[in-house]
Amino acid sequence: DVLGSRGLGDVYKRQVLLIILFLVGGRTFSQVHYSIEGSTDHEYEGRKVALVMLEEDNRQADSTNVVNGKFIFKGELLQPCWAAVCIDGVDGIFTVLENGNIRICTDGKEGWCEGTPINDVFQKSWREYQVLNRAARDDFKKLDSLSVETERKKELYAITREKVIKQTKEFIKRTVYENLDNIIPAFWIRLFQEQITGDELNAMLAGASPVLKSNRFITKLLSVQEGSSFVDSKVELPDSTKVYLSDYIGNGHYVLVNIWASWCGACIAELPEIRNAGEKYASKNLKLLSISIDRDRKDWEKALKRLGLPWTQVLADYSFVNSYGINKIPVLMLISPDGVILKRNFGIEDLNRLFQN
Secondary structure, three states: OHHHHHHHHHHHHHHHHHHHHHHHHHHHHOOEEEEEEEEOOHHHOOOEEEEEEHHHOOEEEEEEEOEOOEEEEEEEEOOOEEEEEEEOOOOOEEEEEOOEEEEEEEOOOOEEEEOOHHHHHHHHHHHHHHHHHHHHHHHHHHHHHOOOOHHHHHHHHHHHHHHHHHHHHHHHHHHHHHOOOOOHHHHHHHHOHHHOOHHHHHHHHOOOOHHHHOOHHHHHHHHOOOOOEOOOOEEEOOOOOEEEHHHOOOOOOEEEEEEEOOOOHHHHHHHHHHHHHHHHOHHHOEEEEEEEOOOOHHHHHHHHHHHOOOOEEEEOOHHHHHHOOOOOOOEEEEEOOOOEEEEEOOOHHHHHHHHHO
């Protein structure tokens, strides 16, 4: 008995020792030790600075204030991830939290990151995108100033839009393939996911490194591609009741999901067509579900009263936006009776073809 007790005691001690080593040594599992050092112009003195984790539904991980034109963040992570440094009065400065000393700089007009390998490469692609973006805005401004017939202007708009989309896709494709060993592609794919088909996404990621494939932006986008089951999310009804998307999706009927907001003119313009589609295809077992991403609940409630929409209306938070990679609205998704995403990022005019097939 004594020997048996000692044996059990030894086993117990070893188990306790392993637990202690695990808890104490947990910090050794951290792969990323980042340091952010920021410098700003004197006009930002005393302002709040927040470190926002973009991959975690914009969670604020830390905050400080500008003191003597400086601010500092330090931390540890299991793997590199996307974040934003948000200074009051400056657009969020995108950065990759990676090993090393990341420098955040501002010049009174804009901010940028530098100082670590991935951030230096990202900054180069960011500047290239800004050039493309400015050129596109200039092209559309020129079209606005043209004195031509309405139909001709529509044609020119369509041609210009196709050119911009083509240039953007070429930029994304090149940037992705040049950075398959890091998480830079995750940012651009997340930003322009509506322009990338599921097949294109899979082809891009075929040769990706594990760190890119395991990035939260990528894993979330892969989970909501056509052919995948919808991802459930908590939302609110107009009377503030908390419900889930699964209360309306995957229950034996097709669902046309419309993602919109009260401030989106194109969204408002599309609502009558959505209503018509709901009536037209009711016999095909189609139901409508509108999901608003309004940040101000009162704006959403006012819009509902003004518009009088007779189908189910819900309000979502940023976790829904992040889960589905929503960057631009309006967005349409068609979901099957058993909850599979059949189509997303399509036009209401395509519904005829979808139901005929």
